[in-house]
Amino acid sequence: MTKLATLRDKKLLSEMGISINALGNASKAKVEGAETLVIEEFTGCRSVDFVTEPGAGGSVTFYESDRNRDVDLVELSALKERRPDLVKAIESAVREEIKQEVKHKMELEQRVTELEGQIETLTTERDDLKTKMAEAEKAKVKAEAQAVIKEAVDKAELPDAAKERLTERFKDAETAEGIEEAIKSEIDYIAKLSEAGKV
Missing domain, CATH: 1.20.5 (Single alpha-helices involved in coiled-coils or other helix-helix interfaces)
Structure with missing residues (x-):
């Protein structure tokens, strides 16, 4: 912060810019007659730095060399090739989660079937009791x-x-x-x- 204060005191603060190292989604577009990338949203931010040449000179820089090392940029094919153990662990965890969900769903379906059976039994008992009550009332009358x-x-x-x-x-x-x-x-x-x- 002292560097910024010194630049401010020397009236050189306008020479400073901001450089953002971030992840996001962009689309190609034409702005003021020039083909460029328009940032639609930032999905993650690595760093924000004060620099003398901000924003890579006003352009968006792709770090292709980082694509294989950066976990936010790694694609599935690269992950399968370089970390098959991690892919297997993820697949196993997903399979286990799906298995648990299927088991839970089957338990719920079984419980629903049991409850439907109980409802049917109780409905029959209720109807029988109503009939008996009606007959008893008729006999009483x-x-x-x-x-x-x-x-x-x-x-x-x-x-x-x-x-x-x-x-x-x-x-x-x-x-x-x-x-x-x-x-x-x-x-x-x-x-x-x-x-x-x-x-």
Whole structure:
């Protein structure tokens, strides 16, 4: 920093420039009539230096000689040739990772199959219970209706034969609806028979 301060004090700071040694992506383009490379993005930076001739004179320099030594520039073919052990280690690690992912996926698929089976079993059990509940509710309603029918028939002032006929007629009834009317009808019928017998 003292060098920069000295240059500043001597009003020579404008003589300094910046040189960047970086990695990036570029594309060929024509700028102000000249073919050049346009930097699209920097993907890595090695160094930034203050120099008297910055930016390699305003051009982009390729370090082809570094391409085989620089890990950021090495291509797969060179890596296979110079470091087959490293390539094998990477391939082995990738294979192991894929194997673990496949195993995990198979375990998940097996778990899904198990859970689907449990869902099917539980659904069947639920449906069976719903059916049994509906049947039990229906039986309860029928039993309550039959109790009301029996009580109404027993209280009716009818001969036993008429009571038996009413009980038989309503034996499968699920509601007591119509029993009072049927009893009244029997009473009216017996009354008519009694009157007919008086003549």
